[in-house]
Amino acid sequence: MIKKLTLILVLLALTGLIFATGTSEKKEQLPWKPTKPIQIIVPWSAGGSTDQVTRVVAGELEDHLGQKIVIVNQPGASGSVGTKSCLDAPHDGYTWAAGAAADLGGYKVLGFLDTTLKDWELYLDVANVAVVSVNPKTPYKTFDDLLKAFKEKPGQISVATAGQSSAGHNAIEAIRKFTGIEYKHVTYDGGNPAVIAAVAGETEVVTQLAVEQADMLRGKKLRALAVLSPKALELKGYGSIPSINKWIPKLVTAPNYFGIWIPKDAPKEVIETFGILWDTVIPNSQKLKDYAAERGAVFDPSWGDKAKENVFPFLQQVLWVYYDAGKAKMSPEVIGVPRPQ
DSSP: OHHHHHHHHHHHHHHHHHHHHHHHHHHHTSSOOOSSOEEEEESSOTTSHHHHHHHHHHHHHHHHHTSOEEEEEOOOGGGHHHHHHHHHSOSSSSEEEEEEHHHHHHHHHHTSOSOOGGGEEEEEEEEEOBEEEEOTTSSOOSHHHHHHHHHHSTTTSEEEESSTTSHHHHHHHHHHHHHOOOOEEEEOSSHHHHHHHHHHTSOSEEOOBHHHHHHHHHTTSSEEEEESSSSOEEETTTEEEOBGGGTOTTOOOOOEEEEEEEETTSOHHHHHHHHHHHHHTGGGOHHHHHHHHHHTOEEEEEEHHHHHHHHHHHHHHHHHHHHHTTOOSSOGGGGTOOOOO
């Protein structure tokens, strides 16, 4: 009996060793093994769309890299302050930035930061859609009601966004372009503060992303009127939000991709390591899939050339909206973004 028990213990020990060796080999297969914590700069306040998904991604990557990933919130100037901090840090693979790729790609055109997508390696995780919502105490029951109010009171209806070039600002500017409305722009340090402002009644309207509004919509603290998407959005626990194209057929929308990025001159082994993780770990992440389903996002990981292809349609749309509105410092053509056909 004792010999049998001893044999079992030996086998269990060997099995544990095999699993441990397998895990070690898995890490050894990555070209880069970080030797200290990695920092991801979220250039917006805590609780917003970038902050939410970046924390999920960081949690999925830590075990595979064997190091802690530290999230640092550094809002300011529509995300360009935190992004510049990443550019100014050593390009050794230990400092990343995060956000909406269209913001990153538009900083130069808008005069925020001298950088373009060509300067970065992109690792995308989800695509987001903007939702036009109002405080429930307002009289607007449909988007048609709101549109009528915008036209009757030009420049008086207050709209909360995370600032110029944010997802919410992109959304209301696109609406303005196709309807001719004017609005009162009230800016905050992130999507979450903008949503809270509308909930608190500081503004009548918020046009930030569904992922930022989801909890407040489900809690009936906000009323959704339209989603900037060709199709209605089915938000779990809330219901269907109609497409903006019901009222503005000519408003063409594209997916707004989010992710993390690193300067392209980072060590080759760092770029390759994250490419491997984006090919294997991230596409199979149940936590990311659950996050997207719960908050009204589209789970669609990509990196490299494919990521830049995915980002381009929305970037092109947004930059030309700003240029035509006289809010750009230069033509998007200067950075290789032609006018949409």
